[in-house]
Amino acid sequence: MADNRKYPQQDVKILYGKAAARCAFSKCRKVLVLEDAFSGKAKQIGKIAHIVAHSPSGPRADQSYPQDKLDRYVNWVLLCPTCHDIVDTQPEKYSTEVLLKIKQEHESWVEEQLDEEMSNVSFAELEVAAKALSSGNFCGSTDFHVIPPELKITKNKLTQLSRSYILMGLSRSSEVERFLVSMAQLDSEFPERLKNRFKEEYLELCKVSSGDELFMDMLAFANSGVSDFKQQAARLAIVSHLFHLCEIFKK
Ligand SMILES: [Zn+2]
Numbered sequence: 001m002a003d004n005r006k007y008p009q010q011d012v013k014i015l016y017g018k019a020a021a022r023c024a025f026s027k028c029r030k031v032l033v034l035e036d037a038f039s040g041k042a043k044q045i046g047k048i049a050h051i052v053a054h055s056p057s058g059p060r061a062d063q064s065y066p067q068d069k070l071d072r073y074v075n076w077v078l079l080c081p082t083c084h085d086i087v088d089t090q091p092e093k094y095s096t097e098v099l100l101k102i103k104q105e106h107e108s109w110v111e112e113q114l115d116e117e118m119s120n121v122s123f124a125e126l127e128v129a130a131k132a133l134s135s136g137n138f139c140g141s142t143d144f145h146v147i148p149p150e151l152k153i154t155k156n157k158l159t160q161l162s163r164s165y166i167l168m169g170l171s172r173s174s175e176v177e178r179f180l181v182s183m184a185q186l187d188s189e190f191p192e193r194l195k196n197r198f199k200e201e202y203l204e205l206c207k208v209s210s211g212d213e214l215f216m217d218m219l220a221f222a223n224s225g226v227s228d229f230k231q232q233a234a235r236l237a238i239v240s241h242l243f244h245l246c247e248i249f250k251k
C-alpha cells in the first residue's frame with residue numbers, strides 16, 4: 001500500500017516552533033529534540049500525529065475534511081512516540097475536538113512560558129544554549145591551552161578580575177562552538193540570534209559602564225535569575241566565547 005502522506009518542511013517548522021519541540025500532552029511535555037552525545041548532532045524524536053486521519057480508514061477519519069489540509073500544520077499535533085500511540089489506539093477518547101484542544105492549550109502554554117522568559121530579561125536562545133551546555137553533552141577535549149586574547153583584554157581595560165573569568169569560560173570554547181554548529185543544523189539562524197541579543201545588550205551597557213564593570217554587567221545579564229552553578233558556568237562559557245570571537249567588546 002502506497003503511503004502518500006507528505007510533510008511540507010515549512011509546516012513541520014511551524015509545528016515544532018509553536019510546540020517548542022515538546023509533546024503537546026500537558027502531563028508529558030517531553031522534549032522531542034535530542035543531542036547525540038557522540039556526533040553532536042540534533043535528532044528529532046517527535047511524532048507528527050494527524051488529527052483527522054490521512055487515510056479514510058484511520059483514526060478520526062473524516063471524508064468531509066478538505067483533502068489539501070490533511071498534510072498541513074492545521075491538521076497536525078506534535079506528540080512523543082508514546083502519546084502518539086495512546087491517541088491513535090483510543091480515537092473515541094481522543095476525538096478531533098479533544099486533539100485540537102490539546103494542541104491549542106499546549107501552544108498557549110508555550111507562549112506563556114516565552115512571555116515569562118522575556119520578563120526575566122533572559123531570552124529563549126540563551127536558555128537553550130545554557131541548558132545544552134550544562135548537560136555536558138557537548139564535552140569533548142577541553143581547551144585548557146586556549147591562548148588568552150590579551151590584546152583584546154587590554155584594549156577593553158579589563159584587569160585580572162575579568163581576565164580570570166574569561167580564561168575559565170574559554171576553557172569550554174570548543175564545547176560552545178560544537179553546540180552552535182549542531183544547533184545551526186536545526187535552526188540556521190539560531191547562532192545569529194544568540195549573538196545579536198548579546199550585541200544589543202553590550203551596546204546598551206557600554207553607554208553606562210566600561211572595563212571590569214562592563215564585563216561583570218554582561219555576566220549578570222547572562223545569569224539573570226539563575227543561581228545554579230552549572231548553569232552559570234555555561235553562561236560564562238557563552239559570554240567568553242562571544243568575547244573571544246569579537247562579537248562583543250571592542251576588537
Ligand atoms: Zn499518525
Ligand SMILES: [Zn+2]
Pocket residue numbers: 023024025028029030079080081082083084
Ligand atoms: Zn508525550
